[in-house]
Amino acid sequence: MTDVSASLVQFSLSGGSSIPDGLRSAVSDLPAASSAGEDGHLAAVRSAYPEGDVRADVLESAAGLARSGVHPLLAATASVARLRNDARAVEATVLGCEVACRLAALLDVRPDALSVVGAALAGSTDPAGALHALGLASTQTTTVSGSSGEGAEGQEEVAALRTAFAAADGLEAALLGERGFTAPEAPVEGRRGLLALLAPAVDAQELVSELGTRWHAEAVL
Amino acid sequence: MASSTIADVITEAVEQPLPDDVFAMARRTLLNVAGTAVGASRHEAVDAVVSHSRGVARVPGRRTKVAPVDAALATGIAAHLDDFDDTHLATVIHPGAACLGALAALEPEVGALPATDVLNAYAWGCELQLRLGVAVSPSHYDLGWHITGTCGAFGAAATSALLLGLRGERLASALSWGISRGLGMREGFGTMTKPFHPGKAAANGVLAARSAAAGAPGPDRALEGFVETLTREYDERQFLGEFGDRFELRYNTFKPYPCGIVTHPVIEAGEHLAEPIKAAGGVEAVEGVAVHCHPLVPELTGNPNPLDGLQARFSTVHGVAAGLLLGLVDLSAYEDDFVRSEAMKQVRSKVRLLAAPERARAEAEVVVTMKDGATLRHHVRTARGSQEMPLTEADLYSKVSRLIEPVLPGRTDSVVKAVSGEGPDYLTTLMNACVGEED
Structure with a gap:
């Protein structure tokens, strides 16, 4: 049996040499920078963060990308990857999104509900920190509940804020993991982990089946 | 149940004074977690947050000022870190930590409020998370969710929103965000992730209230989503019945030992x-x-x-x-x-x-x-600290003293005095005492 959480972390930190061209292009073609514009709601949230804090930066960039029509998962993950992993930002974005998409498919939920997981992995740089970041992100996946934020009045703004929060929370998880903040070793497949709580009947091994050869993110991004 | 309906119920209830015993329990709950927060304030889990933040807000037991969101996070982490805080036995929620985090984060803005306003906001934040918890217990926790975090963000959002004076649609928006941004899987027990839950719940609650105060809409169907996804049972009467008469906060207990x-x-x-x-x-x-x-x-x-x-x-x-x-x-x-x-x-x-x-x-x-x-x-037959045999005032003072003195020698009485205080500047006085500053 494969250690699922550790395998997902290893995959997310890999070179990504097998990433299909289409996925690379989807990320490479994103706007280089996107401003959230004049936004009192986001400003109120941003003011709770320290001046110049990187979490506040990704709040703004993720909301901006989401408002310009970029998929929320991609917006959150790419915002963090660009800030943290500039040299391999494209790879970190695709790999983080792929893990999130695989989880979403197995849980049978919207991929954007796993944005915090994609962002946390995209913001991580070392295996030990990334595993803890995955733990801190997984424990925040109550985002699978509620509506997608589409349709009803005012809910587009809700969706943009959700994306901004996911980016900031994912980056925070990565930073805390890097600083030695401890988290469970098997947050995905553990007895009280993500799958046990949200989809107890599924086989965790499906998450790592054909990892790097079959790309779930292609259908989403 | 729309969040606007919940907000209406809460708005009506908070206009009434709390019963004396509930008000007193809010003070005891606050004193207890002020002690646990100071006691754990130098732990590396708190360092991981505080050492990387600068701002205007304070964290009990620490001299450094940090950003409000980090004050909430660090305070909630510290208050629950030693598993020495409080427990509402029917739900196993530890309600005090997340709401204390909200107080710490918002103190720079609302530090001058009088004791009654602060303690009302604190009491209702605790009460609402406990009511949500009772309504989904025991299946929610049994499924594997850490109920202190999943319900805690709702409580912290309520405390924050009431401190900021939100009513109507803005209160409803804050509460919706609070419900939808709870967190916590029990897989994290035995690691720093467990106390992260009330800490992050506090931060999420503060952000919920801030965005709502700025006019942001709240997510629709937040409560329905919580109920459909995170629990097998939901009893609305437990959540909103006998509002203003039944107080779950009455059943909060204080731990005599630092563990489960x-x-x-x-x-x-x-x-x-x-x-x-x-x-x-x-x-x-x-x-x-x-x-x-x-x-x-x-x-x-x-x-x-x-x-x-x-x-x-x-x-x-x-x-x-x-x-x-x-x-x-x-x-x-x-x-x-x-x-x-x-x-x-x-x-x-x-x-x-x-x-x-x-x-x-x-x-x-x-x-x-x-x-x-x-x-x-x-x-x-009946453990000390249980519902039937609660800690006495002397027990609680002794516990808090043993937590505060190693970190802030000679400051226990000023923290006790601040929690017991009346009149204006309640939060500023409390935070002064909790960081060891003279009044």
Whole structure:
């Protein structure tokens, strides 16, 4: 049996040499920078963060990308990857999104509900920190509940804020993991982990089946 | 149930004064977590947040000022870190930590508010998370969610929103965000992720109120989403029935030991047997220790070989062994070096947990068999700190003093005085006391 959480972390930190061209292009073609514009709601949230804090930066960039029509998962993950992993930002974005998409498919939920997981992995740089970041992100996946934020009045703004929060929370998880903040070793497949709580009947091994050869993110991004 | 309806119910209720005993319980809850927050304020988990933030808000026990969101996070983490805070037994929610985080974050803005406004906001934040918890208990926790975090963001959002004076649509928006941004899987127990839950719940609650105050809409169907996805049961009467009459906060209890509450009666029995064991030759002369307990004990705290202090908090075997060896179990019994000591490994290896459904949750019987065949036993029928036998005022003062003095020598009385205070500047006075500044 494969250690699922550790395998997902290893995959997310890999070179990504097998990433299909289409996925690379989807990320490479994103706007280089996107401003959230004049936004009192986001400003109120941003003011709770320290001046110049990187979490506040990704709040703004993720909301901006989401408002310009970029998929929320991609917006959150790419915002963090660009800030943290500039040299391999494209790879970190695709790999983080792929893990999130695989989880979403197995849980049978919207991929954007796993944005915090994609962002946390995209913001991580070392295996030990990334595993803890995955733990801190997984424990925040109550985002699978509620509506997608589409349709009803005012809910587009809700969706943009959700994306901004996911980016900031994912980056925070990565930073805390890097600083030695401890988290469970098997947050995905553990007895009280993500799958046990949200989809107890599924086989965790499906998450790592054909990892790097079959790309779930292609259908989403 | 639309969030606007919940907000209407709450708006009407908060206009009424709290019953005296509920108001007093809010003060006791606040004092208890102020103590635990100061006590754990120098832990590396708190450092991981505080050392990387700068701003205007304060964290109990720390001199550095940090950004509001980090004050909420660090304070909530510290308040729950030692698992020494409070417990509402019907839900096993620890309500005080997340709402204290909200107070710390917003103190720079609302520090001048009078005691009544602050304590009302604090009490309602605790009350609302407990009501949500009761409505989804026991299945929500049984499924594996850490109810302190999942319901805590709702409570912290309520406290924050009331401190900021939100009503109507803005209050409804804050509450919706609070419900939808709860967090916490029990997989994180035994790691820093457990106290992260009330800390992050506090931060999410503060951000919920701030975005709502700026006019942001809240997510629709937040409560429905919570109920559909995170629980198998939901009783709306428990959530919103008898509003203003029934107060779940009345049933909050304060922990006498820094660990999971199911371990408490076992530790108490162990402490009682320490002296008789000494008189009979010491722990070296013990052959075996049988712990007769409720089935939740091995289910929740069954780790027989903890490797550090956080893991030991989920080890009843460790707890009873510490009681037998030390005679008094406090924070020192959960220091990493003590947990890893040979003496403790030896005593733990002799302990067996014998669960039986007829045992009550607040009950335990420990039977020690000595190598010469003699037996020593102690039966705790109702543990200290339980609903039936709450900590007295003197017990609570002693607990808080033992937490505060090592960090802020000589400051216990100023914290107690600040929590007991009346009139304006309540939060500023409280935070001054909690960081060791003169009034």
